Amino acid sequence: MRVFFFILISYMPYCLNAQDNLFSLLSKDKSPVYVNYLFKGTKIVNGQSVELQAKDILQFNIQHRFGPLNSGAYNLYGLDFSQVRLSLEYGLNDWISIGIGRSSSTKVIDANSKFRLKRQILNGFPVTIVINSVICLKQISSSNLLSSNSVGLYDNLSYTHQILFARKITRNLSLQFTPTFLHYNFVEIQNANNDRFSLGFGGRQKLTKRISLNTEFFYQLNEIKNKNVLSFGFDIETGGHVFQLHLSNSPHMIDTDFITNTIGDFLKGDIFFGFNISRVFNLN
Amino acid sequence: MNKILFILLISTQIQAQIFLGNTGKISFFSETPIENITAVNDNVSAVFDASNNNLVFQLSITDFIFPNALMQEHFNENYLESDKYPNSTFSGIVTNLENDNATVEGKLTIHGITNKITANGKFINNGDFISIIANLSVRLDDYRIKIPTIVMYKIAENIKINIDIKLVSNK
Numbered sequence: 303m304r305v306f307f308f309i310l311i312s313y314m315p316y317c318l319n320a321q322d323n324l325f326s327l328l329s330k331d332k333s334p335v336y337v338n339y340l341f342k343g344t345k346i347v348n349g350q351s352v353e354l355q356a357k358d359i360l361q362f363n364i365q366h367r368f369g370p371l372n373s374g375a376y377n378l379y380g381l382d383f384s385q386v387r388l389s390l391e392y393g394l395n396d397w398i399s400i401g402i403g404r405s406s407s408t409k410v411i412d413a414n415s416k417f418r419l420k421r422q423i424l425n426g427f428p429v430t431i432v433i434n435s436v437i438c439l440k441q442i443s444s445s446n447l448l449s450s451n452s453v454g455l456y457d458n459l460s461y462t463h464q465i466l467f468a469r470k471i472t473r474n475l476s477l478q479f480t481p482t483f484l485h486y487n488f489v490e491i492q493n494a495n496n497d498r499f500s501l502g503f504g505g506r507q508k509l510t511k512r513i514s515l516n517t518e519f520f521y522q523l524n525e526i527k528n529k530n531v532l533s534f535g536f537d538i539e540t541g542g543h544v545f546q547l548h549l550s551n552s553p554h555m556i557d558t559d560f561i562t563n564t565i566g567d568f569l570k571g572d573i574f575f576g577f578n579i580s581r582v583f584n585l586n
Numbered sequence: 587m588n589k590i591l592f593i594l595l596i597s598t599q600i601q602a603q604i605f606l607g608n609t610g611k612i613s614f615f616s617e618t619p620i621e622n623i624t625a626v627n628d629n630v631s632a633v634f635d636a637s638n639n640n641l642v643f644q645l646s647i648t649d650f651i652f653p654n655a656l657m658q659e660h661f662n663e664n665y666l667e668s669d670k671y672p673n674s675t676f677s678g679i680v681t682n683l684e685n686d687n688a689t690v691e692g693k694l695t696i697h698g699i700t701n702k703i704t705a706n707g708k709f710i711n712n713g714d715f716i717s718i719i720a721n722l723s724v725r726l727d728d729y730r731i732k733i734p735t736i737v738m739y740k741i742a743e744n745i746k747i748n749i750d751i752k753l754v755s756n757k
Contacts, residue, residue, distance in 0.1 A: 324604075324633040324634075324635055324640055324641075324642040324677070325633075325642055325644065325677070327604065327606065327633050327756075328606075328608075328631045328632075328633060328642070328644050335648075335672070337669075338659075338662070339659060339662070339663050356656070356659075357655065358655075359654075359655050359656065393655075473669050473670070511663070511664050512664065512734070539664075540736055582656055584653070584654050584655075584656075586653070
């Protein structure tokens with residue numbers, strides 16, 4: 303009789319709704335569910351985000367930064383000054399992307415590579431980890447090159463290395479922590495350190511499905527003269543394009559400039575308005 | 587006692603007429619004068635129970651592969667909200683099976699919304715495996731998938747769906 307009950311119980315599931323029963327026969331997918339799209343763009347504001355350019359996608363960016371808001375009506379609150387950075391970003395595969403750009407006012411050519419080491423997994427690994435390395439070359443004019451106290455190519459190089467940790471906390475909120483190391487082969491001020499350390503913090507809060515508010519803060523660890531960098535950005539997605547509007551106390555757009563050469567004070571009105579427009583091309 | 591066991595065994599035999607597939611293909615197609623959009627999912631699973639003609643399908647929204655990564659991002663993030671609604675399912679019954687042509691009636695769930703649908707297609711059963719090929723069309727509005735006005739002319743209101751799956755007898 304005990305055996306009979308055992309068999310009866312083991313047949314109980316068949317008494318359930320036949321179609322629910324069929325769903326239970328479907329093989330459970332054991333592959334990890336990756337958490338995607340932590341940020342809308344490859345940058346939070348000026349600093350890199352953990353997002354990489356997708357494979358075979360080439361993105362062309364035109365970035366503008368204007369002068370400080372507190373420069374008065376004569377300069378139309380900064381809009382009379384403008385600098386541009388043109389850049390290209392390309393995804394080699396799912397976990398490597400490369401980029402190259404040039405900033406107009408500082409005449410710096412920069413190249414970077416991003417590697418994704420780990421991805422956030424639903425109910426699994428907690429963060430996405432990306433390494434970003436940048437090399438920057440400051441161009442020198444030929445007249446400068448000929449003068450006696452000229453500096454060589456080697457002296458005009460600077461480097462940035464960052465490790466990016468980010469987590470999508472909710473479907474609207476993502477946070478990022480970015481320890482950053484910068485090295486300058488040549489520093490103009492005597493006794494200044496060639497190596498600089500900063501801690502970056504960033505966040506993205508979606509306001510609607512297509513608009514998000516981004517914030518970024520770089521805290522300087524060993525550079526007193528340089529200000530901490532505070533930036534706010536709006537990402538507005540319109541189908542094929544993403545418009546980004548920025549307010550920052552730094553007018554620069556590349557790591558070795560904005561992280562360590564920011565002299566503006568956000569609270570005193572040294573705020574620079576800027577915007578980015580980008581266009582993607584599918585190269586596959 | 588032995589009789590009961592025997593009956594149970596017989597009923598097991600009936601229950602065992604089950605066909606399973608895990609690598610089915612479902613693709614969809616949006617056609618407008620401006621842009622054609624297509625995506626393919628090669629990981630569709632389905633089960634058919636020959637004893638009562640019940641048929642179920644299940645797929646993961648993130649398994650849809652687009653030729654363009656940006657489209658795939660918009661599909662997951664803005665339209666299907668795959669983080670909220672990761673799966674799409676169908677459960678129904680095969681009716682009117684004649685000369686390998688079948689009608690299937692049931693409930694289709696996409697984007698968390700369930701609607702009753704009827705679809706026609708090929709249903710070829712040769713004992714060891716079943717091959718299902720069907721086309722249907724769904725209205726985005728029926729599943730509360732909202733298209734903003736700025737891209738309205740790029741995305742069709744009715745999306746064509748092609749189903750192609752092979753189910754193997756689970757002996």
